[in-house]
Amino acid sequence: MARASERRQVVIKPVENEGELLQALAIREVVFIEEQHVPEGFERDADDSRAYHVLAMEGGHAIGTGRLVMLSKPPKDETGPWAQISRMAVLSAYRGTGVGALVLQALEEQARRSGAAGIILHAQLTSLDFYKAHEYQPVGAAFQEAGLPHLEMHKRWSSGL
Numbered sequence: 001m002a003r004a005s006e007r008r009q010v011v012i013k014p015v016e017n018e019g020e021l022l023q024a025l026a027i028r029e030v031v032f033i034e035e036q037h038v039p040e041g042f043e044r045d046a047d048d049s050r051a052y053h054v055l056a057m058e059g060g061h062a063i064g065t066g067r068l069v070m071l072s073k074p075p076k077d078e079t080g081p082w083a084q085i086s087r088m089a090v091l092s093a094y095r096g097t098g099v100g101a102l103v104l105q106a107l108e109e110q111a112r113r114s115g116a117a118g119i120i121l122h123a124q125l126t127s128l129d130f131y132k133a134h135e136y137q138p139v140g141a142a143f144q145e146a147g148l149p150h151l152e153m154h155k156r157w158s159s160g161l
Contacts, residue, residue, distance in 0.1 A: 008059045010099055012106040015053035024053050024065040031089035038146040047086070052114075054106045056090065056099045064090035066103040068110050071120070075139070075154065080117035083110075088121075104134055108155075118156035125149045 015021050025044070032038040047069045056064030066088040074082045085107050090099045111119050122145055123131045128138070136153035143150055 010063070010102055011057045012054050012102050013057060014110075015055055020055055020062075021048075021053060023062040024055055024067075027062055027065045027091060028087055028089050030091065032087075032146070035092070036146075036148060038148070042146045043087075052107070052110050054103060054110075056094075056103050058094070063094045064088075064099045064103050066107050068107045068114075068119075070111075070114055070116065074117070075120050075152075078118060078154070078156070081115050083114065083116040083119050085111075085119055085121045088127075100130060101134070112157070118154055121153050122150045123153050125151060128153075 013020075015024055025048075028043060029040075032043045033040055048067070051067035051069045053065065053067045055062045067086055069084050069086070071082045071084055074080060085104070088100060088103060090103070108119065119136075121131065121136065123136070125142060125148075128151060131153050132138075134155070136155045139152045139154050141151075143152075
């Protein structure tokens with residue numbers, strides 16, 4: 001694996017066509033279905049058609065992805081419009097190089113542009129430190145989702161940011 005300093009520049013771009021969506025789905029298939037054994041019927045859902053998707057690109061190759069969905073109602077004990085980040089995935093050779101942070105930042109920026117007061121996500125327990133480092137707070141107890149332990153996390157920003 002090449003060190004981050006040896007890598008080309010990573011660019012985060014919105015998915016703009018079916019071909020790019022297929023690249024995002026291919027990354028998710030490798031990470032979730034092949035590596036983590038998430039059932040395909042769970043990994044692919046109706047939110048894909050209405051979500052804002054991004055791709056992390058390096059040297060013309062898709063290496064990471066994530067999606068954002070605006071929620072129809074806020075989480076319990078919250079007010080205002082909220083968004084949900086999900087399906088964050090980075091190919092194994094690129095994990096730990098900052099790609100996930102770039103994807104997360106791009107999705108947060110889109111949530112802000114869309115008027116969201118905050119973001120909810122379901123973090124795999126193995127990813128808690130990553131999300132805590134980005135100011136997400138755990139909410140409630142751990143639960144099983146797609147056969148893996150998760151924890152709900154929220155990030156709310158004050159208005160004016």
